[in-house]
Amino acid sequence: MLREETKSQAKFRAETRAWLDANLPAELRHAAGRVAPPELKGWFRKMAERGFAAPHWPREWGGIEATPVEQIILIEELARVGAPDLPAQGLTHISPILMKYGTEEQKREHLPKARTGEVIWAQGYSEPGSGSDLRSLSTKARLEGDHLVLNGQKIWNTGAQYADWLYLLVRTGEDRRARDAITLVLLDAKTPGVTTRGIRTLAGDDELAEIFLDDVAVPLKNVVGKIGEGWTVGTALLAEERIRSGTPIHALRALSRLKVAAAATGADRDPWMLDRLARAEVEVMALEASYLEALELQKAGEAEAEDSSRLKLFGAEVTQFVLEALQEVTGAHAAVRAPRAGNEEAPDFSQSFLQSRRLSIRGGTNEIQRGIIAMRALGLPRPGGNA
Amino acid sequence: MPSLRDSDRHIVDSIGGLLDDAGGLKRVRKLQGAALTFDRALWARLAAQGWIGAAVPEAQGGTGLALGEIALLLEHAGKRLLPEPLVQALGGTRLLARCEEPAADLLAAAIAGKTLCVPVEGEGGAPLMADTALSARTGYICDGHLGDVFLLLIERRGRPAICALARNAKGVSLESEETVDGGSITRLCLDEVGASALTVLLDGPDAAAAFAEAQDLMRIGYSALLLGLMDEALQMTVTYLKDRRQFGVPIGSFQALQHRAASLYVVIKANRALLYEACKAGPERRRVAALGLKAYAAQSAMQTVKECVQLHGAMGYTEEHDMSLFFRRAMALAVAGGDAASCRKLLYAERERIRAI
Numbered sequence: 001m002l003r004e005e006t007k008s009q010a011k012f013r014a015e016t017r018a019w020l021d022a023n024l025p026a027e028l029r030h031a032a033g034r035v036a037p038p039e040l041k042g043w044f045r046k047m048a049e050r051g052f053a054a055p056h057w058p059r060e061w062g063g064i065e066a067t068p069v070e071q072i073i074l075i076e077e078l079a080r081v082g083a084p085d086l087p088a089q090g091l092t093h094i095s096p097i098l099m100k101y102g103t104e105e106q107k108r109e110h111l112p113k114a115r116t117g118e119v120i121w122a123q124g125y126s127e128p129g130s131g132s133d134l135r136s137l138s139t140k141a142r143l144e145g146d147h148l149v150l151n152g153q154k155i156w157n158t159g160a161q162y163a164d165w166l167y168l169l170v171r172t173g174e175d176r177r178a179r180d181a182i183t184l185v186l187l188d189a190k191t192p193g194v195t196t197r198g199i200r201t202l203a204g205d206d207e208l209a210e211i212f213l214d215d216v217a218v219p220l221k222n223v224v225g226k227i228g229e230g231w232t233v234g235t236a237l238l239a240e241e242r243i244r245s246g247t248p249i250h251a252l253r254a255l256s257r258l259k260v261a262a263a264a265t266g267a268d269r270d271p272w273m274l275d276r277l278a279r280a281e282v283e284v285m286a287l288e289a290s291y292l293e294a295l296e297l298q299k300a301g302e303a304e305a306e307d308s309s310r311l312k313l314f315g316a317e318v319t320q321f322v323l324e325a326l327q328e329v330t331g332a333h334a335a336v337r338a339p340r341a342g343n344e345e346a347p348d349f350s351q352s353f354l355q356s357r358r359l360s361i362r363g364g365t366n367e368i369q370r371g372i373i374a375m376r377a378l379g380l381p382r383p384g385g386n387a
Numbered sequence: 388m389p390s391l392r393d394s395d396r397h398i399v400d401s402i403g404g405l406l407d408d409a410g411g412l413k414r415v416r417k418l419q420g421a422a423l424t425f426d427r428a429l430w431a432r433l434a435a436q437g438w439i440g441a442a443v444p445e446a447q448g449g450t451g452l453a454l455g456e457i458a459l460l461l462e463h464a465g466k467r468l469l470p471e472p473l474v475q476a477l478g479g480t481r482l483l484a485r486c487e488e489p490a491a492d493l494l495a496a497a498i499a500g501k502t503l504c505v506p507v508e509g510e511g512g513a514p515l516m517a518d519t520a521l522s523a524r525t526g527y528i529c530d531g532h533l534g535d536v537f538l539l540l541i542e543r544r545g546r547p548a549i550c551a552l553a554r555n556a557k558g559v560s561l562e563s564e565e566t567v568d569g570g571s572i573t574r575l576c577l578d579e580v581g582a583s584a585l586t587v588l589l590d591g592p593d594a595a596a597a598f599a600e601a602q603d604l605m606r607i608g609y610s611a612l613l614l615g616l617m618d619e620a621l622q623m624t625v626t627y628l629k630d631r632r633q634f635g636v637p638i639g640s641f642q643a644l645q646h647r648a649a650s651l652y653v654v655i656k657a658n659r660a661l662l663y664e665a666c667k668a669g670p671e672r673r674r675v676a677a678l679g680l681k682a683y684a685a686q687s688a689m690q691t692v693k694e695c696v697q698l699h700g701a702m703g704y705t706e707e708h709d710m711s712l713f714f715r716r717a718m719a720l721a722v723a724g725g726d727a728a729s730c731r732k733l734l735y736a737e738r739e740r741i742r743a744i
Contacts, residue, residue: 002676004669278731281738282679286657289664302390310653373652374645378625381640 030082044117079252122163246311434500465615529723531573
């Protein structure tokens with residue numbers, strides 16, 4: 001952060017740093033591979049107890065109502081110590097939806113457990129035939145008494161095989177494109193008829209999954225908002241909330257690895273590499289400033305819907321840019337699956353690089369975000385006359 | 388974008404009104420076409436509105452704007468391609484204000500628009516060694532040919548000082564090369580300039596700090612001009628994409644073009660966020676913030692004007708189209724206060740101070 005810290009902000013940073021140093025287990029620091037959600041449960045709970053799992057949440061639901069600057073400080077300190085990401089869907093997606101649209105019962109049942117990580121959530125939006133064109137989704141929900149009965153398949157569901165609960169967009173009407181025929185439901189993953197299966201990724205982990213739904217009964221009390229309101233509740237109005245997908249934490253963590261690697265390999269004494277390192281610094285400065293500005297605008301109620309598209313794609317590209325610099329700094333060892341123990345000149349690179357390709361794809365590809373910006377922010381006409 | 392406060396709105400309207408009233412881009416076109424000319428009437432109007440003393444506290448005769456307000460002023464001047472050396476003058480008046488009493492007369496003349504005082508650094512950014520008579524070449528100054536008095540950071544027996552040097556002093560010659568926008572890059576060639584020609588305005592460690600602050604202000608200022616320039620260039624381009632039709636549809640409906648325009652939008656928004664964040668930097672990080680910002684703005688502005696020319700097709704490649712004015716001005720401002728690569732080089736040297744991680 002470039003701006004001058006106030007005394008209380010400096011105190012928040014010092015306390016945060018001390019707490020992270022004392023509490024983050026060594027095996028979770030700067031882990032190159034992805035840590036599976038079950039191994040994160042203990043850390044998740046600790047973070048929640050300290051108020052750091054969802055620092056921006058209102059106090060009513062166990063948050064600490066951290067200011068935008070405090071949130072940035074926390075992000076910087078988490079990146080410095082190389083803390084792993086907590087599963088985000090429960091904290092930054094379904095919970096804010098429930099706070100805004102959920103019933104009192106839904107809030108009381110789900111928010112406390114989502115905050116502590118006692119319940120892990122996964123999202124079920126995309127389908128084999130509905131990726132970028134999400135509105136064409138076809139998972140059927142049939143009304144039977146006080147239940148919806150689901151049939152269909154979801155795919156690209158991060159961590160669904162580890163999730164306790166799922167939130168899904170399903171079709172509650174016949175019209176294949178109608179927005180008002182889509183409904184958001186909460187589903188206990190142990191409900192009969194639910195099958196999840198991991199998908200091996202480019203990075204060799206099973207971060208992604210698919211969900212098969214075979215006559216799955218969901219009580220109507222698990223519908224969020226009204227039947228037919230799912231598109232609005234699940235996507236459009238929460239574009240603003242999704243600003244958090246532009247978090248600079250990935251870029252900051254990559255930058256911190258880049259600095260360590262540059263010192264270890266001697267790249268920080270190589271004039272040609274120095275310019276790459278400085279460019280990475282500058283890009284991350286711009287991203288951090290953008291994110292802080294967006295959090296402040298959001299707090300003031302002045303954020304625009306396209307801000308989340310902009311930050312999401314910018315955050316992905318800056319992170320990927322920093323990792324490309326790290327690839328060059330790493331030299332021949334960039335191709336190594338995992339470096340030999342004790343070889344300090346060989347930064348652990350390939351895992352984080354392979355994983356970073358997801359950043360520009362998930363949550364709507366960067367191309368989809370550019371399309372949204374072109375139309376909403378720049379007012380350019382819809383391409384090709386597609387409805 | 389955050390909504391403007393009333394005082395901000397006043398700044399935006401005043402500078403915009405002044406420059407539009409003076410002829411807008413028509414005036415800019417004339418100045419770009421005629422090498423090394425100076426619109427003294429416009430300069431007098433800038434002085435009359437108090438903009439030249441914008442960075443000087445009111446108690447010293449200035450307008451006393453905060454850094455964020457100066458950035459806003461320059462952003463909106465940049466939208467209209469302000470050709471005048473306002474950023475240099477702001478750096479000069481700010482530096483004179485830091486020198487206090489010994490510089491009071493010079494400061495008053497500078498704020499009134501009568502004497503243009505420009506900070507000048509040594510070659511490669513180092514102070515000028517003046518143990519005996521001063522013989523050196525300085526670094527390049529954007530539009531330095533317009534300077535009446537140059538403010539130098541010298542070092543005499545290990546002690547820094549700010550000195551004023553008149554352009555017509557003995558031993559001073561200007562080496563100017565005309566730039567593509569009708570301005571110049573200029574450096575001073577100093578040949579045995581004697582102590583009597585150098586008026587010491589501030590002596591001791593404060594001198595180096597004051598000079599660094601003026602440099603930071605100028606880098607932030609050039610970046611603000613570039614932000615306005617790129618923002619306006621994109622807006623003109625988006626209008627063109629909506630109006631121009633081919634294959635029976637507006638060319639702005641083609642994704643190949645939409646995505647390029649969207650990429651510029653993202654970069655320009657990031658420049659705005661970084662500019663106003665840099666304005667909030669404390670003394671410790673201000674230098675790093677200004678260097679990083681200038682590197683980013685220079686790189687982004689060149690990316691923007693290149694793309695905007697391309698998106699205009701053949702029309703964008705003509706002299707007649709106003710985009711030519713934006714393109715050439717961007718080239719000149721990109722190197723003012725240090726080009727992107729040299730700012731990054733300086734930035735990396737300061738890396739310990741960049742971030743806590």
